[in-house]
Amino acid sequence: MRRELSSVDPSKKWSGPVREYDLIKELVVAVVVVGLLALTLAALFSSPDEKALTMNSWSHEAPADFVQTAAAELAGTTTSASYGPPYNKNGEGQNIGPINLSKLAGVRIPIDPANSFVIEPLKSQSDPITTAAVSQWLAAPSKEQSSWANAYSDALLKDGKALTLTDAAGMYGPVPTLVTALYAMAKSGALDGALTTSDTTLPTNFTKPLLFLGDSGTYFPDKASAQHLSGDQWGVMNETGSWPGQSWLWLYSFWYQIEPFKSSGNADILVMSLMGILSLGLLLLPILPVLPRIPYWIPVHRLIWRNWYNKKKN
Amino acid sequence: MRNFLEISLNHPAHYITFGPFSVSAGNLSIIIAMMVIFTLALFMPFPNHEDHKVKGSKK
DSSP: OHHHHHTOOTTSOOOSOEEOOOHHHHHHHHHHHHHHHHHHHHHHHOOOOOOOOOHHHHHHHOHHHHHHHHHHHHHTOSTGGGOOTTTOSSSOOOOBTTBOHHHHHOOSSOOOHIIIIIIHHHTTOOOHHHHHHHHHHHHSOHHHHHHHHHHHHHHHHHHSSOSOOOOTTSOSTTHHHHHHHHHHHHHHTHHHHHHHSSSSSSTTOOHHHHHHHHTOSSHHHHHHHHTTOSGGGTGGGOOSTTSOOOGGGHHHHHHTTSTTTTTOTTHHHHHHHHHHHHHHHHHTGGGSSSGGGHHHHSOHHHHHTHHHHHHHHO | OOOTTOOOOOSOOOEEEETTEEEEHHHHHHHHHHHHHHHHHHHSOOTTGGGSOEESOOO
8 A cells, every 4th residue: 555655656646546525515514514613612601701810819819818918029929030031030930951941042031020910010109108218219329128028028918917027126128018008009000000011011022920920929829729730630631611722732731740751850841842742743644654554453534434435345 | 791691600609620620511511512513513413414425435
């Protein structure tokens, strides 16, 4: 059979059997059937309409977590603060062998969490106490800023439930005022607007609120886990509620569940590279060894075209 | 506003877990439906399959 196929000259007109086939009819039937199916399923099951998580909802539902994260942003101890490229140079990013793609691309979306998430939004406030606290923070050397913010962040984490703490020992500087003012902004909804319009007037860039939410200690991770959306829960292929998700992404999700990817700090780049190699394999299927022989071992096409093969056999 | 026909799926999903695999009931039902349709497509004859003219068959 292989010899037969290789002897076909693709430049010559096909001289074998032909059959009539109405492609337009098939297309119309397929579009109508799929359209009716989509409309019926949409009428019956509707679609996921999960409310967006915002600074406003975070500050109302998990206020202690919000103030702890805000203090940690000032202290520079959050995930975003040590993420590395494309946001800053404080982290390594992910490697595949000696190659670090994020470092090669560099810092393309510069974000300093203390300034971007806390100080810049607070600059829009006209309250004199907040303005004075912002000025005091900006005038202080970075070592002092770090000392204030770390002391306050540790104290809030130790307490666990407090939204603000008194500074009896004078260790926190303006940090309690800054965090409380940011919390008030979040509760009023102003922080969502300030974070999405800090770079452009149109609120279309959600990078900052998403990174800030991602730094959350419990609020964001708990919401994700409850909906089975975390990476270790096959989250890539799941949808909120009980709706089916994007099950065709199962292979991407699968690698995250097994070693060595599961515990690797470079899981994302390793999984994407592996999927790239597998996709390349699919693309190069005709010229790869062994793989093009699979249809001869598992002849599904003979089942589809059984009439033709039966006639040929007879 | 909810449609009177609507069946609500806005509640936590049921998950089936076996070893490292975990799949929601919604995803599993879609996967099974796809496999059933694929199998039917393999075995069900094309409509008017026998009526299609095959021209120039060498047999």
